Amino acid sequence: MTDVLVIGAGVAGLSAATALRAQGVAVTVVEASNRIGGRALTTPVGAFGFDHGASWLHDADRNPLLAFAEPASLIDTDKLRRRRVLVAGRLADAAELAEREAAMALFDATASACAEDIPLARVLDPIRANPWIASVEAWEAAQIAAADPADFSVLDWKLNALEGRNLAVRGGLGALIAREIAPRAGAVELNTPVLSLDWRGPIIAETPRGTIHARAVIITCSTAAIGGIRFMPELPVSTEGLPMGLLTKVMLRAKGGGRLGLAAEESVSARLDPGERYLSFLAWPGGADYCVAFIGGPNAWALAREGEAATLNFVRNKLRGWFGAEADATFGDALVTDWARNPWHRGAYAYARAGFAGDRAKLGAPLADGRLVIAGEATAIDGLAGTVAGAWNEGRRAAAIVQAAL
Numbered sequence: 044m045t046d047v048l049v050i051g052a053g054v055a056g057l058s059a060a061t062a063l064r065a066q067g068v069a070v071t072v073v074e075a076s077n078r079i080g081g082r083a084l085t086t087p088v089g090a091f092g093f094d095h096g097a098s099w100l101h102d103a104d105r106n107p108l109l110a111f112a113e114p115a116s117l118i119d120t121d122k123l124r125r126r127r128v129l130v131a132g133r134l135a136d137a138a139e140l141a142e143r144e145a146a147m148a149l150f151d152a153t154a155s156a157c158a159e160d161i162p163l164a165r166v167l168d169p170i171r172a173n174p175w176i177a178s179v180e181a182w183e184a185a186q187i188a189a190a191d192p193a194d195f196s197v198l199d200w201k202l203n204a205l206e207g208r209n210l211a212v213r214g215g216l217g218a219l220i221a222r223e224i225a226p227r228a229g230a231v232e233l234n235t236p237v238l239s240l241d242w243r244g245p246i247i248a249e250t251p252r253g254t255i256h257a258r259a260v261i262i263t264c265s266t267a268a269i270g271g272i273r274f275m276p277e278l279p280v281s282t283e284g285l286p287m288g289l290l291t292k293v294m295l296r297a298k299g300g301g302r303l304g305l306a307a308e309e310s311v312s313a314r315l316d317p318g319e320r321y322l323s324f325l326a327w328p329g330g331a332d333y334c335v336a337f338i339g340g341p342n343a344w345a346l347a348r349e350g351e352a353a354t355l356n357f358v359r360n361k362l363r364g365w366f367g368a369e370a371d372a373t374f375g376d377a378l379v380t381d382w383a384r385n386p387w388h389r390g391a392y393a394y395a396r397a398g399f400a401g402d403r404a405k406l407g408a409p410l411a412d413g414r415l416v417i418a419g420e421a422t423a424i425d426g427l428a429g430t431v432a433g434a435w436n437e438g439r440r441a442a443a444i445v446q447a448a449l
């Protein structure tokens with residue numbers, strides 16, 4: 044028996060538990076997997092950390108997680124960023140780079156001017172003759188939002204287009220959350236998935252490790268993982284309009300001293316030719332001895348279905364095309380993230396489908412007089428959906444609602 048049951052120990056769950064505990068509310072946090080952090084997970088790679096999921100503190104000047112980081116541990120990646128842009132296998136010339144800049148501005152103006160809840164891809168149709176638009180669309184929709192542009196609400200893109208500085212954390216963002224935030228949230232019952240939730244009266248949650256009775260519940264699972272819980276009665280809100288997008292990262296570790304002539308934090312991308320699959324690439328983040336390839340949206344889902352070897356082959360082939368045989372000589376071990384198949388996530392983060400731009404607010408609306416609240420990155424409507432900052436703010440919002448209800 045507890046006052047508040049928090050389902051999930053990702054950033055939103057840890058945030059809710061921290062806020063409630065600080066008010067003296069009895070909280071039980073259950074987590075399906077064998078670790079805390081959810082989509083914030085760092086693996087040590089030599090002296091550095093590799094973030095499988097979240098790595099940047101976006102929109103730094105209003106990011107609540109900044110308060111937990113040592114200033115000296117923050118890396119201003121925007122300042123360090125150099126960009127290498129390729130066209131047909133060679134470096135883009137000055138005129139092409141100017142065309143690319145102009146296409147980005149055209150994309151912004153066109154998408155921002157649309158007030159209808161229609162797919163981003165449709166809004167871009169009138170400007171598709173521009174040779175850079177496919178690349179900008181792949182970057183903004185598939186890579187940043189992990190979404191399918193043919194399905195992605197332009198209004199959702201507009202609300203969540205991130206602005207402000209982006210900071211990375213030396214040692215990894217997942218490690219920071221585990222070290223600085225998790226202890227404030229208190230004990231977490233690991234390996235305890237909630238299988239069913241009866242919310243007709245007092246909350247009754249069934250888990251393989253027993254039944255939990257609570258006065259209120261905060262559900263922080265991804266929109267796909269919510270579907271794995273049997274609700275009694277069924278929830279009156281749907282996750283259909285908020286599918287999980289996918290962003291797959293491939294970490295490639297240097298096997299010698301070769302650096303492909305790329306500086307730390309230098310990014311590489313190429314103008315998309317018709318029928319080509321997009322890839323973006325970040326060299327030696329924070330000076331680490333690995334690089335990261337990013338694959339997003341439908342392309343990432345298709346490769347995830349083909350399997351890890353196919354994903355790795357795609358990346359290695361791209362790099363061979365960009366850097367020749369030196370790419371193979373540079374990299375040894377690789378790690379392919381698998382958010383697609385992870386049963387407790389089943390994707391990277393949610394996007395709103397065209398026609399469903401209002402569904403983030405609907406999903407997060409309090410139920411049962413404030414005794415049941417769904418909160419996480421997917422319910423953020425502060426422009427920070429899909430980020431750890433949005434998840435943190437949502438955890439606090441949910442905590443305030445259930446506390447008032449109790």
Ligand SMILES: Cc1cc2nc3c(=O)[nH]c(=O)nc-3n(C[C@H](O)[C@H](O)[C@H](O)COP(=O)(O)OP(=O)(O)OC[C@H]3O[C@@H](n4cnc5c(N)ncnc54)[C@H](O)[C@@H]3O)c2cc1C
Binds near residue numbers: 056080082096390429
């Ligand atoms: C590849 C990738 C890159 C990203 N990059 C960034 C970035 O650079 N910056 C940024 O801000 N954000 C980034 N994000 C997004 C960020 O990681 C998420 O928005 C945030 O971590 C989500 O937190 P959450 O608490 O809402 O959900 P989660 O982290 O998913 O937490 C929910 C928890 O619930 C658990 N759970 C699920 N079902 C059950 C159940 N039935 N019972 C009990 N527990 C359950 C899960 O195991 C999980 O631990 C990235 C994500 C990915 C995948």
